Amino acid sequence: MTLTLDEVTKLYPGRKTPAVRSFTSELTAGVYGLLGPNGAGKSTLMKMMTDQLKPSAGAVRYEGRPIASLGKSYRHVLGYMPQQQGMYADFTGRRFLWYMAALKGLDRKTTAARTEEWLQRVNLEQDADRKLGDYSGGMKQRLLLAQSLLNDPKVLILDEPTAGVDPKERIRIRNMIATLAGDKIVLLATHVVEDIEAIAKEIILIRGGEKIAQAPPQAVLAMAEGRVREYRIREEELQAFQEAHRVSQIKRDSGGIWVRVVQDEPLSGLPMREAAPSLEDVYLHLFQDAT
Ligand SMILES: Nc1ncnc2c1ncn2[C@@H]1O[C@H](COP(=O)(O)OP(=O)(O)OP(=O)(O)O)[C@@H](O)[C@H]1O
Missing domain, CATH: 3.40.50.300 (P-loop containing nucleotide triphosphate hydrolases)
Incomplete structure (x- = not known):
């Protein structure tokens, strides 16, 4: 068939x-x-x-x-x-x-x-x-x-x-x-x-x-492997960070905030951890410029 x-x-x-x-x-x-x-x-x-x-x-x-x-x-x-x-x-x-x-x-x-x-x-x-x-x-x-x-x-x-x-x-x-x-x-x-x-x-x-x-x-x-990273930022930095980067997720824990970003190159100067891509990350990666 x-x-x-x-x-x-x-x-x-x-x-x-x-x-x-x-x-x-x-x-x-x-x-x-x-x-x-x-x-x-x-x-x-x-x-x-x-x-x-x-x-x-x-x-x-x-x-x-x-x-x-x-x-x-x-x-x-x-x-x-x-x-x-x-x-x-x-x-x-x-x-x-x-x-x-x-x-x-x-x-x-x-x-x-x-x-x-x-x-x-x-x-x-x-x-x-x-x-x-x-x-x-x-x-x-x-x-x-x-x-x-x-x-x-x-x-x-x-x-x-x-x-x-x-x-x-x-x-x-x-x-x-x-x-x-x-x-x-x-x-x-x-x-x-x-x-x-x-x-x-x-x-x-x-x-x-x-x-x-x-x-x-x-x-x-x-397709998004190696492009998904989470960065540690402070609550007061969140708004400016979101304006500057395409954030796919925001997670809060006792130490502050983890923001998840899909982007080819890592950002410097912030504590960072690599993350396994989700389909949502791929979607954002491929379609971020689409309406
Ligand atoms: N009957 C039509 N006449 C002219 N243009 C059309 C017609 N139907 C759709 N389009 C255009 O064709 C393109 C694709 O539209 P389509 O509806 O197939 O997309 P879609 O992926 O289903 O979108 P959505 O998720 O919003 O339903 C769009 O630019 C739309 O404006």
């Missing part, structure tokens, strides 16, 4: 620079994290992968065939979880899933079975008859995840699946994704670096529409 992006470019009408530029990638079963700052091109890329938007050049292929020519048969193997928008406040959770199943063209018997299966797997069976207007953000995200899985897709594209949920829900949703990934190609776009650090087989980094890396989390972490 392979999804291939072959030199995919998207230039929106009236724009001078492409939103996505010569993007090449090969995805097989497992979770991929798509990470990049605002405006990097993540949504544009996902729209092309879900056949909602045609590339200006290049092609997206499933099992070697352009998805544009597969049409309906590609949509049968595709699951998509969009960002939360107006979600029919008067619908119950169960009715929403029935409605989505109808849009996907599932028959009644399959719909009945899959709806109950997924309500249970995302822990919403107790709340299935409540209206979406009464759902919390996390419950809505779990329901959106369930709808993306109704047709048992082979390719699952998730746009910010943990947006706006509390840490407990985030861990819950993240674990669900890791569990169901097994035999699927899962692409997860997010700003939340811990989500993908925990479950991604590979991380794809995108900046200015271009792929800057695709590698397992450990290899991505190595």
